[in-house]
Amino acid sequence: MHDLRTLRDDMPMLRAAMERRGKIDVLGPVLERAGALDKERRRLILGVEEQKAARNANAQDVARRKKAKESADEQIAAGRALGEAISTAEAALSSVESELGELMFELPNATREEVPAGDETNNVILRNWGTPRMDAGVPPHWETGAALGVLDLERGVKVAGSGFIAYRGMGARLQRAFMQFMLDLHTRVHGYEEVWVPFAVNRASMIGTGQLPKFEEDMYRLRDDELYLVPTAEVPVTNLHRDEILDASVLPVAMTAYSPCFRREAGSAGKDTRGLLRVHQFDKVELVRYVAPDRAEAELELLLAHAEKVLQLLELPYRVLLLAAGDTGFASSKTYDLEVWSPGTQKWLEVSSCSNFGEFQARRANIRYRPAPGEKPRFVHTLNGSALAFPRTFACLLEHHWQADGTVRIPVALQPFLGASQLG
């Protein structure tokens, strides 16, 4: 959510931002309309408030006269007329405000200047870590997973439908090991507070982080209650301090949480859906930080390093991408993706997305901090990243560490958590 003042004072910046995202065709007119509505809104406010001031003065007058036992009939009649005028004016104002509000919810965040313009073909590979396995003959994870008895795709489909996974035996245990391994790393080494949060959230939370109102069709919604299954722990964790003013001394707030993630993936049917590549329910450990604005850039690098550390310990070769504006998420001002090489499918798979949201989410969720006693509250900047999403990590693990005898080597760092040094 952008500040209305930006609309007023820096329209060229907003236009340029939509241009870089490749959305100017659709959003240019939205910006124009919003700008006009903002002007209209202020004009109406002026009138309404003037009338209200008159009404308040008139009501005081009535009170004074009644106290003095004078007649107030004239004032009461005047007040009634004012009241009618006010409700007409307010109706006009509220219709302008609700349209303006809807338009503002349509506008994505502006990306930072170092983010390249254009679509995903403009993403920049910043660096590589490790050596991708290029030898032929590494089977895809769904074959290895079935052979080792750790993945039961057919039965996942039977009990829930396509995109729902059943893990078995050591495969199930590996999920638990992932959770413990990642949470321990982030809490004990990287200094995050571990939190465990609701996996269903209300509408206000979904609006706070930017999933709603724009992406309703991607969310699982509970029919009888105004609740949504979380698409990522980002939602409940970031919203933990919604509508609060934090003391500056608590920044940076760093929280990590495990959660299952539920995504309808509307519109992406049939795309990269083999095995674990794209599923409706998956598990993930998430990192969330609230930081002071001037720290946001540095803290994003820090958070990215925390996510990378997981891959390094899992000994999985990866690359770091700086996403181009058009590929950057709606609420984000800058996003790094971590992609792991999958030798079984000959693809780079995204296992983490680390973003700086600036004040875009904090403004929606109303998360502020007071820089110093007596100073005005300011919005925090929010950051988050997966560290990591389990299924694709699982897939790459099964492929990259696959050995010619059909077994899978378990990286040393994970062994104590799994209680085994190999699968099979």
Added chain:
RNA sequence: GGACAGGUGGCUGAGCGGUUGAAAGCACCGGUCUCGAAAACCGGCGUACCGGCAACGGUACCGAGAGUUCGAAUCUCUCCCUGUCCGCCA
């Protein structure tokens, strides 16, 4: 799920339908005093929006929304949340 009782500023807690944005206390900030601190005393101390270069002025906000009224924190309705008891239950 049922029955009661509640939801007021950072916290505690007053508040007859009419100078109540809201008493008081705590916390916090500034000052006096002190070598310094504490105590005491004095003063200040909400958020958002609109107008204004500014000083400042205006409007709104007492869980949320609607209503009654010249005027609502105060009355009515709906919803949400919290507490207590009962029921059910992992």
